[in-house]
Amino acid sequence: MNLVGNRLTARITGVVQGVGFRYWTARKADELMLTGTVRNRYDGSVELVAEGPRPDIDAMLEWLKSAQAPGRVEHVESEVSDATGEFNGFRIVG
Numbered sequence: 001m002n003l004v005g006n007r008l009t010a011r012i013t014g015v016v017q018g019v020g021f022r023y024w025t026a027r028k029a030d031e032l033m034l035t036g037t038v039r040n041r042y043d044g045s046v047e048l049v050a051e052g053p054r055p056d057i058d059a060m061l062e063w064l065k066s067a068q069a070p071g072r073v074e075h076v077e078s079e080v081s082d083a084t085g086e087f088n089g090f091r092i093v094g
Contacts, residue, residue: 014074
């Protein structure tokens with residue numbers, strides 16, 4: 001059993017830059033008490049790395065795919081793995 005939790009790594013595409021996506025994603029991560037980062041990528045996508053208990057990781061992934069996420073999410077490419085415990089909180093990078 002992994003005591004640290006799980007890690008969600010996601011690449012979100014669509015209209016996700018310039019619409020407050022990183023800000024609202026960080027707020028959702030704080031609400032779920034996840035740690036990690038969210039950043040804009042040069043190709044117009046957003047990259048999310050979040051760690052926490054599996055139910056909270058699943059809730060974040062559901063939110064990313066929902067109409068509640070800002071902008072217009074067209075696709076979420078995601079992978080869940082074991083958490084590393086490297087983050088102290090959640091922050092917007094770049």
